[in-house]
Each structure stands twice: as structure tokens, then as C-alpha cells.
Amino acid sequence: MSTFMIAGLQLNLVNNEDNFYRIREQVVLAKKRFAQLDMVVLSELATFGSAPRFAQTLPGDAENRFCQLALENNIYLVTGSLYQRIDDQIYNTTSVISPDGEVICRYQKIYPFLPYETGITSGNDFTTFNIPGVGCFGLSICYDMWFPETVRALSYQGAEVVIHPTLTNTIDRDVELSICRANAAMNQCYMIDINATGDLAVGKSIVVGPGGEVIHQAGTNQELILVEIDFDYIRRVREQGWQGLGQPLKSFRDKNIQFPQYHQNLSTSALSKLGPLQKPGSSILDSSEN
Secondary structure, three states: EEEEEOOOOOOEEEOOOOOHHHHHHHHHHHHHHHOOEEEEEEOOOOOOOOOOOHHHHOOHHHHHHHHHHHHHHOEEEEEEEEEEEOOOOEEEEEEOOOOOOOEEEEOOOOOOOOOOOOOOOOOOOEEEEOOOOEEEEEEOOOHHHOOOHHHHHHHHHOOOOEEEEEEOOOHHHHHHHHHHHHHHHHOOEEEEEEEEEEEEOOOOEEEOOOOOOOOEEEEOOOEEEEEEEEEEHHHHHHHHHHHHOOOOHHHHHOOOOOOOOHHOOOOOOOOHHOOOOOOOHHHHHEEEHO
């Protein structure tokens, strides 16, 4: 099987309430409209929004509802993410569910958006999964993409498609589009970057091919983004270079080098001068109050 069809759902969602019925409606409509659909991808924290008070254990009620939805529609379903409670810690966790309604894997966001995504514990494991007869997929969430080591680690583990739910409602969304393209080009992989719209985020989801080429960039309204992943194409790009040009994965593989930033003590580096990781203060307001 060379091709695999994915629908990214950029949905108009409401913060701090249960959006499952909205999500369910759009998933059912997508499958009814496109019978050949293989996978649906949601945006980060799509179900309840950005409030950690909705955290629940996994498996749990929300994930179970998604399992039933995947089963009923015979699709792979990427839940975007849910806040997952483990003892006294909360993680930002993506679940991947098979057409049989079974959870294939879960991925805990490695880089919470600090100092703003407070109270969320960082995951430590890079997660890939294989779909038999199709290919290898990797998982990344929102701010993870800003650290090129994360997508490189997924590519190193064989990921040909990186599924990247995000939740961005800020001015740096345009910057993220360029980061997404760069990650795709550097790692010769597809990037499926799905954002929400409405109350939660600004949209502008993007799908990028293994040469960094934009396959589709959404606007700011609700949208179903349908893309056919061509695994023969990506494997040819990795072997021969995009348009017959650079082969960065092979160069990375073949260069025996120890990168200093991963072996030196960072406390003695230039990064130690940046100060603590905390929310920026407002010196103007502080001075006006004195």
C-alpha cells in the first residue's frame, strides 16, 4: 500500500467545556463523505480545551469515547491530546486508536509550553508506531516542534510521517508554519500540523511534504484538510533527495561527530546567562505602581 489518506480536522471549538459531540459529528461527516479515509487527526487539547482541571486517567471516559468512535467509523484516530492524570502529576497526552477501537500508543508531550503551560509534567519518551503494510508514524505536540532534536529523534527511529497536533492562539503562528516546513525538509518527512480555530486557536493548520513543500495551508475558519500520503514518494525523496537535491538524512547518518551541546555542562555555557525560565515581568507597570 503506497498511499494513506488522512483528514486533519481544524474545528471551531469551545474552551473549558466538552467538545466531544462537535468532534464526533465532524468525524462521522468526514468518513461519510470520504469512504477511503484511513485516519483522522484532531488538534491539541481538542476535547476540553486548555484547562488542566479536566485531566483524567487513561484509559478513561474521554479516551473510551474516542475508541468507540474509531471503531464505528473504521479509522485510525489521533485524539489531539488530553490532559492525563497519573497520581499527582498531569501530562499532555496524545492517544492513537486503531480501527478496532484499541489504543495503539500514547505520547506525553516532552516540551510543555513553559512558562505558560504551568503544572504540566514533561514526558521523556519519543513515540513512533507502525501501521502494517503502510509505514512508520511519529508523534509530536505543539511546542515540541520548536526543538529540532525532537523531530530528528522521530525520524531517526524511522518516522516517515510526523503527526503534530497543536493549539496556538498567538502571533507566533506564522513562525510555526516556517518551523514546520523546516522540520519536514531537514528530516525528509511529512508534517501533519493541525490547529484548532474559534475560541481555542487561530487555525492556519499546515500539511508539509518531505521537501518542505506546502501541500495545504488552512485559513482561520473551520476546515477539513484531506491529504493523501504517498509512501513511495517519501522513500524516493529520502533515497534520491527532493527534486534530486540534498540527502540530509544520509549525511546525518554518515557523519561521525559528537555535537558539543550534548556533552558539555550547560551551566557553564552561554545559555546559563539567560536567567530562570519564568513569565516575563512588566517593568513599566511595576514602576508605575511604586
